[in-house]
Amino acid sequence: MLTPEIKTAFESFGVDSEIVSVGQITAGLINATYLIETENKEKYILQKINTFVFKNPAELMENIVGVTKYLAENISKNGGDPRRETLNFVKNTNGKYFYLDAEGGAWRMYIYVDDAFTYNKAESGATLKSAGESFGRFMKLLAGYPAETLHETIVNFHNTPSRYQDFLKAVEADVKGRKAEVEAEIKFVTDREADTRKLTDLLAKGEIPLRVTHNDTKLNNVLFDKATNKSICVIDLDTIMPGLAGYDFGDSIRSGANAANEDEADLSKVFVNLEFFENYVDGYLSQTADSLNDAEIENLAFSAKLMTFECGMRFLTDYLNGDVYFRTTYPEHNIVRARNQFKLIEDMESNMDKMQAIVMKYKEKYSK
Numbered sequence: 001m002l003t004p005e006i007k008t009a010f011e012s013f014g015v016d017s018e019i020v021s022v023g024q025i026t027a028g029l030i031n032a033t034y035l036i037e038t039e040n041k042e043k044y045i046l047q048k049i050n051t052f053v054f055k056n057p058a059e060l061m062e063n064i065v066g067v068t069k070y071l072a073e074n075i076s077k078n079g080g081d082p083r084r085e086t087l088n089f090v091k092n093t094n095g096k097y098f099y100l101d102a103e104g105g106a107w108r109m110y111i112y113v114d115d116a117f118t119y120n121k122a123e124s125g126a127t128l129k130s131a132g133e134s135f136g137r138f139m140k141l142l143a144g145y146p147a148e149t150l151h152e153t154i155v156n157f158h159n160t161p162s163r164y165q166d167f168l169k170a171v172e173a174d175v176k177g178r179k180a181e182v183e184a185e186i187k188f189v190t191d192r193e194a195d196t197r198k199l200t201d202l203l204a205k206g207e208i209p210l211r212v213t214h215n216d217t218k219l220n221n222v223l224f225d226k227a228t229n230k231s232i233c234v235i236d237l238d239t240i241m242p243g244l245a246g247y248d249f250g251d252s253i254r255s256g257a258n259a260a261n262e263d264e265a266d267l268s269k270v271f272v273n274l275e276f277f278e279n280y281v282d283g284y285l286s287q288t289a290d291s292l293n294d295a296e297i298e299n300l301a302f303s304a305k306l307m308t309f310e311c312g313m314r315f316l317t318d319y320l321n322g323d324v325y326f327r328t329t330y331p332e333h334n335i336v337r338a339r340n341q342f343k344l345i346e347d348m349e350s351n352m353d354k355m356q357a358i359v360m361k362y363k364e365k366y367s368k
């Protein structure tokens with residue numbers, strides 16, 4: 001599917017080889033992603049950045065290029081392979097790391113990490129453990145990064161109280177007349193309003209710190225090696241910003257410890273897989289137990305519930321707004337996703353004591 005706009009965008013990066021094939025990767029819900037193979041066998045990922053979601057591609061790419069260069073240096077110092085363990089972006093012939101097309105579309109390109117794959121749904125606990133290690137290591141590697149130089153690519157991205165206000169506005173506006181059919185889901189959200197403030201209150205009181213976080217840690221944002229089945233690196237770096245450890249931990253659990261895909265419509269298949277949860281906690285705390293404070297660790301299990309709540313509420317908000325944010329492939333897609341997340345929350349609520357005990361077990365194991 002080589003369109004003229006893909007060809008022009010690719011050529012603007014000055015690669016000295018012709019395109020032989022283009023495939024679209026549809027796992028992500030925001031940007032348009034293409035795998036480009038060239039005559040000289042090099043493969044690239046070319047992405048059209050969603051500028052409805054990311055208003056300032058220049059600042060976004062400044063964050064990403066800064067962070068990936070920093071990671072590459074540290075990976076090399078530690079004897080790793082920066083061509084596999086982080087993304088490597090290609091400079092455009094305009095001297096920047098992105099290209100603006102005639103319609104104002106913003107494009108960027110990085111070298112494809114070959115012999116790798118992603119999971120939309122985990123198949124074994126080992127996958128979760130490996131993903132937990134990767135996201136834990138990512139946070140640890142970025143502990144020394146100058147956080148004040150990072151731009152806020154989406155303002156209030158994980159500010160759950162502010163997301164709750166957006167939800168209330170969508171209910172009030174009801175632009176698509178869908179409110180009447182989702183009264184039960186609306187009540188599910190308003191019943192849990194008090195939860196929305198818990199982490200932001202702890203931050204305001206200084207009990208948990210801001211860190212450099214990834215903020216979009218769903219399982220399919222980790223690359224796994226085809227040969228070893230181990231995680232190689234984390235991708236989808238658009239939302240790297242100062243954030244809370246719980247955001248990254250929680251969003252991974254929301255996606256990776258769900259026994260089903262996030263858009264599974266059969267809710268009997270949706271529940272928290274406690275074995276997967278334990279494996280992720282093990283991998284994550286093996287890397288981070290020493291750097292996180294007690295309040296951060298004590299709120300990890302709650303963060304899993306909060307991130308599931310926030311995401312479900314965002315799906316419901318988007319459904320009410322007429323599906324303007326997340327990529328959907330059928331009209332009920334967003335409400336199916338919201339119901340799925342709400343079912344997962346109910347299951348987490350009944351298992352919260354067990355989840356908390358698991359976190360405390362690994363805190364004990366890995367704290368020095």
Ligand code: GN1
Nearest residue numbers: 027028029030216218221236239311
């Ligand atoms: C989006 O880009 P992607 O598909 O990895 C979204 C996340 C949601 C996720 C739900 C920038 O992630 O916040 O949790 O969909 N990213 C953005 O699947 O909004």
Ligand code: MG
Nearest residue numbers: 028220221236
């Ligand atoms: Mg993604």
